């Protein structure tokens with residue numbers, strides 16, 4: 001299927017590794033120019049070079065901490081300037097730590113609110129004038145399966161990500177008449193450095209690596225951990241011309257893990 005993405009301009013946040021990187025690759029493979037960011041310059045440059053080499057699309061980079069408002073906003077402005085516009089925004093960031101409620105602090109709640117929610121708000125605010133002017137835009141937020149069902153000991157993710165879902169649904173009504181769609185994707189378990197950190201934490205707590213994976217895989221009807229590209233294919237589709245009638249949704253990519261009917 002031709003996704004109609006050739007020559008479109010996409011910003012993908014937190015994209016040197018993992019799900020963000022896979023989203024950037026999927027968009028590049030469809031012919032999008034890219035602007036990607038992360039905090040650490042070296043892996044970011046490596047990813048940018050690899051994508052540019054493989055897909056022959058321009059890849060702009062910014063060393064950005066999404067927690068830093070000025071840093072994030074400058075990156076967005078510069079990216080839009082360098083690409084000559086923006087058609088697609090994929091929001092993403094590092095995930096909050098594994099914590100139960102009684103381990104949380106006000107400082108951490110505020111920190112993860114800034115990253116998980118305000119990072120999305122600020123990014124959308126920057127791309128919106130451009131998308132409105134051209135009467136076309138695709139906003140896709142990478143959230144988590146935790147928005148469908150809370151994940152044990154991921155209290156920050158379980159609570160804060162629902163604000164993103166509420167924001168996206170509200171915006172879909174406001175922005176639909178302007179040709180801009182807003183959707184969330186909700187990954188289950190995908191093999192990335194981020195997931196490896198959760199595995200390490202459980203191994204430190206006394207479980208074996210094999211037991212952790214076996215426990216997850218047995219709960220997943222497709223019986224395997226996801227690959228980053230399993231999520232990225234959906235992101236590329238939602239970014240495409242073909243998805244112009246899909247907005248305000250939250251779609252899980254979890255091998256069937258979520259057990260609710262709707």
Ligand SMILES: NC(=O)c1ccc[n+]([C@@H]2O[C@H](COP(=O)([O-])OP(=O)(O)OC[C@H]3O[C@@H](n4cnc5c(N)ncnc54)[C@H](OP(=O)(O)O)[C@@H]3O)[C@@H](O)[C@H]2O)c1
Nearest residue numbers: 014016017018019038039040066094095144190192193194
């Ligand atoms: N993998 C899964 O199974 C899964 C499932 C559900 C939800 N998620 C969520 O999806 C998101 C991505 O997960 P992942 O597994 O791909 O993580 P990952 O493998 O750790 O990759 C995270 C990426 O984000 C960048 N990053 C992290 N914090 C950042 C910040 N403050 N500012 C800018 N860039 C930042 C990292 O680069 P730097 O470290 O250099 O900044 C890296 O490129 C997370 O929010 C995670 O909780 C993941």
